[in-house]
Each structure stands twice: as C-alpha cells, then as structure tokens.
Amino acid sequence: MRPPCRPSDTGNGGFVLVNALVIVAALAMLATLLLVRAEGGRARLQAGLEADQLTLALDAFEALALTRLARDTTPTDYPGDSWDSPAAEGATPLPLARGTVTGRISDLQGRFNINWLSDPGNQLAADTFDRLLRQLALPAQTAEAIRRFLRPGGPGNSPQERARWRRLDPPQDPVGGPVLSADQLSGIPGLPARSYDRLRPLITALPGSTRLNVNSAPPEVLAALLPHLPPAALARLITARRQQPFASVEAFLIAARLEAALADEEEADEGEEDPARLTPDHLSVSSAWFRTDSEARLERFSARRTAVLFRAASGQRPELIWQVTTRP
Structure with missing residues (x-):
C-alpha cells in the first residue's frame, strides 16, 4: 500500500520569495529616495551657507567703502583722493578666509547726469x-x-x-x-x-x-561742457587738474577761460539768466554721490553688487541709497 502523498509547497515558497523581493525593492527605493532628499537638503544647506558668506563678503567691502569716504575730510574729490586708494579700487583682491573680494569706488558726480x-x-x-x-x-x-x-x-x-x-x-x-x-x-x-x-x-x-564735479569729470564730459576750448587748451587744463585739483569753482572757470561766467553771476540780479549759459551754480569741486562695484568669490561660487552712496558733507558717514546684488 502506497503512503499518502503530501501536498507540494513549491508554489507557496515561490510566492513568499516574490513578496520578499518586492519588499526588498521597495525598501531599496525608499532608501534611495531618502538619500537623494538628504543629499538635496545638504546641497541646499551648503548653497545657503555659501550665499551667506558671499553676502557678508560684499557687506565687508561696502563697509570699507563707507569708512574710506567718511574719513575723507578734504574739501575736494578727485581721482587718486584718499578714498580712491588701490585697495578701494579693487586693484588687488582682498583675501578672505575661503575666497576674495574685489571692488572699486566711483565718483558719480563727474559723469553727465541724464536726469x-x-x-x-x-x-x-x-x-x-x-x-x-x-x-x-x-x-x-x-x-x-x-x-x-x-x-x-x-x-x-x-x-x-x-x-x-x-x-x-x-x-x-x-x-x-x-x-x-x-x-x-x-x-x-x-x-x-x-x-x-x-x-x-x-x-x-x-x-x-x-552739480558736476569738474575735478572728476572725464575728458569727454569736459569737452562737451567747454566747446569754446580748443583741444590743446583742454588737454592743458586736464594736465593741470591731474597735477593739482581745482580748489574752487572760480579757479576752474578762470582756467577754462570762463571769467565771464563769474561776472554774469555777479550781475544775475540785473536780468534774466540765459538757460544755455554755464554758471558756477552748475559746477562743484567735490562730490556727494558715489558708487561701489564689488565682486566676491568663494571657491566655485561668486556674487556681484552695485551700490549707490550719498555723503551729505565731507567727513560724514555716507548713507546707502540703493544696492543690487546678482549671483550668476
């Protein structure tokens, strides 16, 4: 007599194996997802830290510019002034803990004001x-x-x-x-x-x-302002300005052969002012408006900033009017 046959469990074993593989695959996918999200979070945190450090570096140059302008107590502003030092111009990058910051200070009142x-x-x-x-x-x-x-x-x-x-x-x-x-x-x-x-x-x-600062105006702006001066006379005026900035508007007008403008100012109350005539009221030998352009680099990251500063009087700490920061 043959013994009774035991039912085969091969089918159940295969089902259990498939379930186990599915669970392992799901766990692997979940682990991968968690790792990806963790790496993304770490990258975002790192990028945030880098952005903060770049911002601090740009803030540092801005503070340097504010300090240099506040320390300038001279009655004139010109290229090569105390605030216009090589470090302030950005000729040499200023070292940081993990990078550098460069920048320059520009005198805006020497430019033609489109307003x-x-x-x-x-x-x-x-x-x-x-x-x-x-x-x-x-x-x-x-x-x-x-x-x-x-x-x-x-x-x-x-x-x-x-x-x-x-x-x-x-x-x-x-x-x-x-x-x-x-x-x-x-x-x-x-x-x-x-x-x-x-x-x-x-x-x-x-x-x-x-007013236009005649001590910092580029030659092109001066030439446009002084059409009566021949090129040779304008070149001599610019050379003299480079050697010794003009101490007053009156000194500039005399050097620019505009003594008549001084006489017109004295007689201004006697008649209506010609809107096309250059007068001392249009000019200055110092500046209140400045611009800083800076760039911070930190390994593979960088950021740039442009800021406009207003200094009410020589020796006073300037006021930040506006700034724009860009990150490539």
Whole structure:
C-alpha cells in the first residue's frame, strides 16, 4: 500500500520569495529616495551657507567703502583722493578666509547726469548732451530717443510709439521724468546696444539739482561742457587738474577761460539768466554721490553688487541709497 502523498509547497515558497523581493525593492527605493532628499537638503544647506558668506563678503567691502569716504575730510574729490586708494579700487583682491573680494569706488558726480534732461528748460544740459554724443560718434537719433524717454509724460502717446514699448518683453508704459539708474536707458526701443555701451561709462542718474564735479569729470564730459576750448587748451587744463585739483569753482572757470561766467553771476540780479549759459551754480569741486562695484568669490561660487552712496558733507558717514546684488 502506497503512503499518502503530501501536498507540494513549491508554489507557496515561490510566492513568499516574490513578496520578499518586492519588499526588498521597495525598501531599496525608499532608501534611495531618502538619500537623494538628504543629499538635496545638504546641497541646499551648503548653497545657503555659501550665499551667506558671499553676502557678508560684499557687506565687508561696502563697509570699507563707507569708512574710506567718511574719513575723507578734504574739501575736494578727485581721482587718486584718499578714498580712491588701490585697495578701494579693487586693484588687488582682498583675501578672505575661503575666497576674495574685489571692488572699486566711483565718483558719480563727474559723469553727465541724464536726469538734467528731464527738465525741458535746461538748455545747457541738452546742448552738452548733444555734443557728448557727437564726440562718441553716436547718431542724433540716440539723443532724441533718450530725451523722449526722460521728458515729463514719457516718450509720447502716438499709437506707433506706444506699440514699440508694448512689444517689449515684458511690455512697458514709461511715464517719463527722472530715473533711478542709468541702466534703465538700456531698454529704450531703437537704442542700439553698442551705442548704449559706449555712452554708459560717462553718464549717471542723480537728482536734477546735482552739480558736476569738474575735478572728476572725464575728458569727454569736459569737452562737451567747454566747446569754446580748443583741444590743446583742454588737454592743458586736464594736465593741470591731474597735477593739482581745482580748489574752487572760480579757479576752474578762470582756467577754462570762463571769467565771464563769474561776472554774469555777479550781475544775475540785473536780468534774466540765459538757460544755455554755464554758471558756477552748475559746477562743484567735490562730490556727494558715489558708487561701489564689488565682486566676491568663494571657491566655485561668486556674487556681484552695485551700490549707490550719498555723503551729505565731507567727513560724514555716507548713507546707502540703493544696492543690487546678482549671483550668476
């Protein structure tokens, strides 16, 4: 007699094995997910720490610039002044614990203030701007486009003009008047990028009442301001300024052969002032507005910052007006 057959458990064993493999695979996927999320969190934490360190480095250069400007107690501002030292200019990177920071301080009052053009009655600014663009071999359309952008009310209400602005990305509807930064000119339709790049180092955007610092004005700006001076006379004036900055506006006007402007100032109460005539009220030998451009590098990370500073008087600590930080 044959013994009874025991049922085979091969099928159950295979089922258990499949379940075990599924559980192992699920656990492996879960472990991988946790590792990925942990690595992502670590990377975000590291990036946050790097960003904080870059910000602190940029803050450090900004503090250095504020200190240098506050320590300057001289009545004039010019290239090579105490605040314009090699370290402040960024000629040599300043070492940090894990990186470097470089930067420079720029005198904004030596540049042509485009917000002068927002005043329709400022004929001196309009004429000077036209001469500046001619020196740079820029077309007259460039000056007209910038003036339309800055005039009160904006570029115009014609359908064609408004359509040009609405085709921008994003669409714009400029209202005209003074601007916060000269960088805003880069978005003007019809203004070639090459023209803007040539003009940008010579212009700034400051309050309309700001005077031009003749001690820090570039030769191009001085040439546009002093059309009566022959090139040789202008070169001698710039050389004399480099050797000894002008101590007063009166000294500059005499050197620029503008003694008549001093006489006109004394007789200003006797008649109406010519809006196209240069007067001492348009000029200065010191500056209140400065700009810092700095860059911090930390291993493979970097950040840049532009800031505008206002110093009410020589020897006072400047005030931060605005700053923009960018990270590639």
